[in-house]
Amino acid sequence: MTRVVLVGLLLCVPLQLWLAWDLRDPDRTLKEQLVHFKRLLVDGVDWWRRWYFRSLNSVRSLWRKTSRYNLYHEECPAKEVEMYRMSKGFFGQSPDVRPYRPDYLKLRIGQVVRVDNFENPGVIISWDLYARAPEDWLAEKYGKNLELRKEPHYRVLLGQPNSKEVYVPQRQINVLKATQVRHPKVSEIFHGFDGAQYIPKERLKKNFPLD
Structure with missing residues (x-):
């Protein structure tokens, strides 16, 4: 240019x-x-x-x-943007180990879920105890609703045809049973599907030892 x-x-x-x-x-x-x-x-x-x-x-x-x-x-970010996410720990990208699980955290990595406003199933690949995102994103999405900001948030890998990742609060997620997710990235993160949920590989399991 x-x-x-x-x-x-x-x-x-x-x-x-x-x-x-x-x-x-x-x-x-x-x-x-x-x-x-x-x-x-x-x-x-x-x-x-x-x-x-x-x-x-x-x-x-x-x-x-x-x-x-x-x-x-969540629209196919460039590599530089992905590195920015990880360095700031935004949108469930923090590399920190989650050493405990409070009672109000209802979902786990590997669970197959349906997210409100999306028909295709997804799988949880990360979570935060509260929304970790830039302030302007939070203001645009939630306004002054502190309850939503403080609610656990999950990073969900949606299967085809959307095939993208979303970051949503716990109230917008429902667990599905005996459902698999079609996405090429699933095999990179999980060992496989046991009939109920996906089994995380060592790297993911290390960050979420209690899931």
Whole structure:
């Protein structure tokens, strides 16, 4: 993208100067014409330079907004966004071990569930005792509802045809029985299905030892 803008810059400056030079005042002396052309050259280059950096900043701003949209709406995030998630521990991505399970935590990793507003089943791959997410995401989703923010949240891998991950409060989840989830990532996280739920592999089991 930067190269395209740069090529446009290089092409437009000579065109602007050519048009300005072509429309020069015939009553001016040669010296006045040269001074005028020099001023056009300096002003033109300066204008296009500022335009170039404004355009570049606009592209960067659009990229940041797109990345945040992907992060908050669970839409195939880029690798950089995924690393950001993990480093902040947002959306169930914290690598910290969950050393205990309070009574109000009703669900476990590996359980097959149905999430409100989604028809296809999913499997729980992580949980937090309360919503861990950026403040602006929480404000947009829950407003001032502190009860929802403090409720346990689960990261759920939804099967086909949605095939995405969602981060939802406990009240929006219902457990399913004898149901499997079709998603290529399932085999990367779990050993298999035992007829009731999925058996986590060692890495996941290490983070959730009591599940």
